[in-house]
Each structure stands twice: as structure tokens, then as C-alpha cells.
Amino acid sequence: MEKSEQHFSENLSITSGNETQSHKSVRRTHADPIPVDLLIDIFSRVPKESIARFRCVSKLWEYTVGFPDFTDLYLSKSFNRPRLLFTLKSDGKLLFYSAHQPHNPYMGTSHVATRYHTSSSSPKYVQSGNCTLVCGLALLQGDYNRTKRKVICNPITGKLLTLPKVVLKSKTLPDIEEAYVARFYFGYDPISKQFKVLCMTSSLCKRPNTHQVLTLESGKRFWRRIEQVFDFMEDGITRDGICIDGVLYFGGDVGDTSVIVCFDVRSEKFHFINLDKEMKYSSEYGSLTLFNYKGKLGLHQRITRSRHMDRDVDRELVLWVVEDAANHKWSKKTYKMYTSITEKSFVGMTARGEIVWSSYSDDNKSKLYYVHFYNLERESFTSVHIQGFEEFNYPSVDTFIDYVENLKFM
Numbered sequence: 001m002e003k004s005e006q007h008f009s010e011n012l013s014i015t016s017g018n019e020t021q022s023h024k025s026v027r028r029t030h031a032d033p034i035p036v037d038l039l040i041d042i043f044s045r046v047p048k049e050s051i052a053r054f055r056c057v058s059k060l061w062e063y064t065v066g067f068p069d070f071t072d073l074y075l076s077k078s079f080n081r082p083r084l085l086f087t088l089k090s091d092g093k094l095l096f097y098s099a100h101q102p103h104n105p106y107m108g109t110s111h112v113a114t115r116y117h118t119s120s121s122s123p124k125y126v127q128s129g130n131c132t133l134v135c136g137l138a139l140l141q142g143d144y145n146r147t148k149r150k151v152i153c154n155p156i157t158g159k160l161l162t163l164p165k166v167v168l169k170s171k172t173l174p175d176i177e178e179a180y181v182a183r184f185y186f187g188y189d190p191i192s193k194q195f196k197v198l199c200m201t202s203s204l205c206k207r208p209n210t211h212q213v214l215t216l217e218s219g220k221r222f223w224r225r226i227e228q229v230f231d232f233m234e235d236g237i238t239r240d241g242i243c244i245d246g247v248l249y250f251g252g253d254v255g256d257t258s259v260i261v262c263f264d265v266r267s268e269k270f271h272f273i274n275l276d277k278e279m280k281y282s283s284e285y286g287s288l289t290l291f292n293y294k295g296k297l298g299l300h301q302r303i304t305r306s307r308h309m310d311r312d313v314d315r316e317l318v319l320w321v322v323e324d325a326a327n328h329k330w331s332k333k334t335y336k337m338y339t340s341i342t343e344k345s346f347v348g349m350t351a352r353g354e355i356v357w358s359s360y361s362d363d364n365k366s367k368l369y370y371v372h373f374y375n376l377e378r379e380s381f382t383s384v385h386i387q388g389f390e391e392f393n394y395p396s397v398d399t400f401i402d403y404v405e406n407l408k409f410m
Contacts, residue, residue: 036060040070044077048156048405071407072193075136078404082351084371085155085403086113087131088389089396094131094140096155097388101401103352105373105382113388116156131398132186134243136406137195139186150184150197152216156405166199166212166223183234185241187248187265196265198248199223202233213268228270230254232261242290242297249290249297260290260297262325273297274328279320288320291348297322299330300346314340317355317374337374339381344372347399353377358399371399 034042043051043065051074055062064070086097097113131153132139140151152161166182185198195216211232212223233253241250248263260273279288279301289300301318317335344357354373361368369386389395 036064036067039064040067040073043070044073048407051407065407074407075404078136078406082402082404084111084113084386085133085400086386086389087398087400088392090392096158098155098403099386099388101350101403102373102384105384109382110385110387113386115388116158132240133400133403134186134195135188135190136404136408137186139184139197141184152186152195152197154406154408156407161216163197163214164221164223183250185243185248185250185263187241187243187246187263189246189265191246192266194265196268198263200232200234200250200252200261226268226270230270240290242292244292244297245295251288251290260322271325273322273325276320276330276332278332279330289346291346293319293321293349294351294353297325298349300348302346303342314342317341335374335376335379337381345399347371348401350401356399356401358397367394369397 039061043054046054051065055065082101084099084101086099088095088097096116098116099111099113102109102111131141136154136156138153138155140153150163152163153159163184181202183200183202185200186195187198188195197214197216199212199214201211210229211226213226214221214223231254234251241248243249243265246265248261248265250261252259252261254261254272258275260275262271262273263269264271279299287302289302291298291300299320301320303316303318315337317337319333319335320330321333323329323331341357344359347356347358349355350373354375356374357372359370359372361370369389370383371386372381372383374381389397
């Protein structure tokens, strides 16, 4: 096991359950002039860089910053001050940048994205798709150290946890690689405060297959098979799932029907939402992207403009929102924009209700990176210039909104 993974595992034991016996003994044997409750309050108000240094002051301080009361307090405060997170690929390495997420952006605003200066354990990782962020942690999928292993990473520290390999049993295609038949989704249950990874195995030749789940907790981590068995094939809706209030959502084909698969992270039960007949997600018409619409599941419908379509389609924002999952009822919301959005990359909706895109400028010489905000109530469209990527030549950047800094697993 790598050094970074050892640190990750050690911290898992610190932050799970109630106060550990080690923490109690430290409190009895070290007479610190500052009460622990006061330390927790002070630590929750300082930058994360200071907290990392505080771990080296004493055993008591080290255990205090890893104590569940403190990490939960820091996380709750982080939810009130969400940030923009950017992933940037350079020389086969995935870099994390962060910037303040503006509450009331206005045209001409400029924000500087600063890099999370992680240690040598930061992910040397060739990304095959977008990483998945859940409650401050990231699931990375792709070629990590020239393998197909999946990795959980804390962006603010660079600490890694490599997931155990999934054992796949295929009677139709023996020795098939995991990457071709398995897809991984990352979820968090806010009630039990558990992170889980779901592995969905595509059903070859339309035969039912088993699926597996792994809980990120202390001790030995292993994949558990889920009892509910059904035939599943990944489809063209989206390759990246989204977790909303403890439920994982992702697209798939179950039998001959295209659906949104819903996985309850805590109960580990599945249910399904049928798509509206009006939704078109083939490459001919466009694509659908999952996002969080004020706590509900939303779908952004990107229309691929063709020569037969009206030019106004370039400025049309089409959103679908689940109103009644049990009865498969969706509502369609269409907005007319005064600027073209077809060349912009859809990011999602902030907790404050602003639709967000990202894009580079049309000036190929400067390659300025922008994050665009559209306020649905005021019908205002503003662009924020993001600085900090100038040292890279045509970097590949992905944007995430409402990012929270989670000190767990430091």
C-alpha cells in the first residue's frame, strides 16, 4: 500500500463513529491550556493550510482536527461558502484549482483560480472522462499509474484511496476487461454520513447481471453484491451520475426501455424513472445532462443545431425537471436567451438557482477562460473571467460548482 493510502486509511479510523479511545487517552494525558471545544471553534475559522500545520503541533491537536465534531463543523461552514472547482489536465497529471464562487456576479468580473498545492501523492492520472465530485471528494476513473484502477481523491490534500479491483464473472465473454462492462458511480448519504461506490455491470446479450457496492469506511474494504438483479446497459444519456440528497441518478437501458436509474445510497435499493416521450437524446438531436435543480433531478437538453433548424435554437435553454418520480412525471422549462449558448459547456445550476456554463473566448491568441451565470428570475446573463491557467497551452479544463472543502480523510 502506498504511503498516501496508508494516511487515508488511518484517517478513516479517526473520523468514523464516536470519539475514539486514543482521543480520550490523549485528552487525559496532555494538559493543554485551551479546552478542546474552544480549539474546535478556533480551527473552524482558519484556512485549510493552517489546519494542516496544526496537526504537527501536538498529539491532541492532531486528533482534534480529525475528530468528527470538527470535520462536520468545518464541512457545514463550507456549505455556506461554496467554491468553484476546476480540474485541469497537464502532462498526464490531473491538477485541481479553486476560486471563490460569486453570489451576485456582474459582467466584467475577474476571479483568480488558485491551485491546490498537494504533496507528491497528488494524482498522476490520465483522465478518460470527467471526475465525479460528491461532498468534497472525487471519484477518478481512467488510467491511474497505467492501470484501470479507480481512485478516490481529496482535492484539497491530494490524498488517494485506490479501490479494490472488481471481480467480474461473464459467461458470454470470458476475460473481458473491467473497463468495457463496468461503470462506477459515487454517492453520499447525509443521514448515515457514508460514502459509497456503486459498480454497475452491463448485461451482455441482454442477460441479467449482478451489481456491487463498496462502502468507504475503516477496516478492510470489499465489494458486496446487491440482491436486486436486473439487466442493465449503459446508454447515451450521460456517462456521469449525480448524487442528490442521498440518491444516485444515472442513465441506462433496462430491458428495451431507456430510463433514469435511481439508487438509494443508504438502503441500497433501486427504482427507475421513465423518460418523457418528448425527450430526444440521440446524436442526431442532441444530448441530455443530469444536474441538481433546486434539490430535484434536472436534465439539460442540449440541441445539436442542423441546417434544417431555426437559428433561434442557438439561444434556447431547455430544462426538464422530475416533479413526481413515482409516476414518471416531468416538467419542461424553456428559456429564450439573448446570446448563443451552443458553443458553451453546460455545468449545472448553483444552489442559488443560477444556470452555469463554461467556455473559452473566441480569441485563439488569448484563450481566456470564462464561467457564465444566468439568473432565471432576473433573466440576466453575466460572464466571469477566470485567471490562473495562463501558464498552460490550450489546457483541458472542467468546471464544478458548489464545491465544498471537506477535511475528512486528510
